[in-house]
Amino acid sequence: MHDRIAPADLPARLDALAAAVRARTDLVPGIGIVLGSGLGGLAAALEAPLAIPFSDLPGWPPASAPGHAGRLLLGHLAGVPVVLLQGRLHVYEGHDPGLVVQPVLLMGRLGAGTILLTNAAGGVNAAWPAGTLMAIADHLNLTGLNPLIGPNADLLGPRFPDLTDAWSPRLRALLHEAAADADVVLEEGVYAGLLGPNYETPAEVRMLRALGADAVGLSTVLEAIAARWAGLELAGVSLVTNPGAGVTGVPLSHEEVLVAANEAGPRFERLVRRWIALVGAA
Numbered sequence: 309m310h311d312r313i314a315p316a317d318l319p320a321r322l323d324a325l326a327a328a329v330r331a332r333t334d335l336v337p338g339i340g341i342v343l344g345s346g347l348g349g350l351a352a353a354l355e356a357p358l359a360i361p362f363s364d365l366p367g368w369p370p371a372s373a374p375g376h377a378g379r380l381l382l383g384h385l386a387g388v389p390v391v392l393l394q395g396r397l398h399v400y401e402g403h404d405p406g407l408v409v410q411p412v413l414l415m416g417r418l419g420a421g422t423i424l425l426t427n428a429a430g431g432v433n434a435a436w437p438a439g440t441l442m443a444i445a446d447h448l449n450l451t452g453l454n455p456l457i458g459p460n461a462d463l464l465g466p467r468f469p470d471l472t473d474a475w476s477p478r479l480r481a482l483l484h485e486a487a488a489d490a491d492v493v494l495e496e497g498v499y500a501g502l503l504g505p506n507y508e509t510p511a512e513v514r515m516l517r518a519l520g521a522d523a524v525g526l527s528t529v530l531e532a533i534a535a536r537w538a539g540l541e542l543a544g545v546s547l548v549t550n551p552g553a554g555v556t557g558v559p560l561s562h563e564e565v566l567v568a569a570n571e572a573g574p575r576f577e578r579l580v581r582r583w584i585a586l587v588g589a590a
C-alpha cells in the first residue's frame with residue numbers, strides 16, 4: 309500500500325474531483341447511491357445519464373472487483389437528481405481506507421445530503437434465505453481500519469464523530485414504506501463489515517451471530533463512518549446472496565453471489581426507485 313490518505317488530505321482531493329465533475333455537468337444531486345456487487349442494474353434506468361469513467365477522475369484508481377464497472381453516473385431517477393457509483397472501491401483491492409471513502413464524500417460535496425449504501429452480503433441470520441433484502445439498522449466495523457485516522461479536517465467533520473443513529477431512522481422508515489408500496493419484503497438488521505477477500509470460516513459466521521450480526525460483507529462500514537463524519541444522512545440495503553459459510557455446508561463462490569444479485573436485481577430496483585421518490589417528496 310502507498311502513503312495513507314488522512315482526513316486532512318481530503319479537502320484538496322475533493323476540490324480537484326469536484327472540479328473534474330463540474331467541468332462536465334452542473335447537475336446537483338440530492339441523493340448519492342453506491343451500487344453493490346451485481347446491483348448495477350439501477351444505472352441502466354438512469355434518465356439523461358452522464359457517465360464519468362474513473363480514469364477521468366483525478367487521484368482515482370480503476371475499479372478492479374469482478375462485477376463492478378468503474379463509473380460515476382449523474383442523472384435522474386424517479387424525477388430526483390442522483391449520483392450513482394458503479395464500481396465501489398474496496399480495501400481488499402489494496403486501496404487505502406481514505407481512498408475507499410472518497411466517492412461518498414465526493415457525492416456529498418456535489419450536493420447529495422442523503423447517501424444510500426448497497427451491498428451483497430452473506431446471511432448470518434439463519435432464518436433468512438438467499439435473496440433476502442435487509443435494511444441496515446446498524447453495523448459492526450470489524451475491519452480493524454478507519455478512514456478517519458490521521459490529522460483531521462475540521463471543516464469537513466469532527467474529530468470524534470457520533471455514530472448513534474448512524475443509519476438514519478427517518479430514511480429507514482422510508483425504506484420500509486417504499487418496500488410496502490413496491491410489494492417487496494424487507495428485513496432489518498446489523499451488517500458486519502470484514503476485510504476479506506476470503507469469505508468467512510464457519511466459526512467466524514458463528515462468532516458474528518453471537519456478536520449480533522445479521523449479515524456479513526466486505527464493504528460499506530468505512531463509507532458509513534466517513535458519511536456520518538461529513539454530516540450526510542445515511543441509509544443502507546444489503547442483499548443476502550447466500551447463507552453464510554457453514555450455515556448449509558455448501559461452499560461459497562462469487563458466481564453464486566452474482567447469480568443471486570441478478571435474480572434480486574428487479575426487486576431491489578423497485579424498492580430503491582420508490583424510496584428515491586419518497587425521499588425526494590419528503
Ligand code: HPA
Nearest residue numbers: 428429430524525526565
Ligand atoms: N461473506 C462476505 N461477503 C459476502 C458474502 C459472504 O458470505 N456473500 C456476498 N458477499
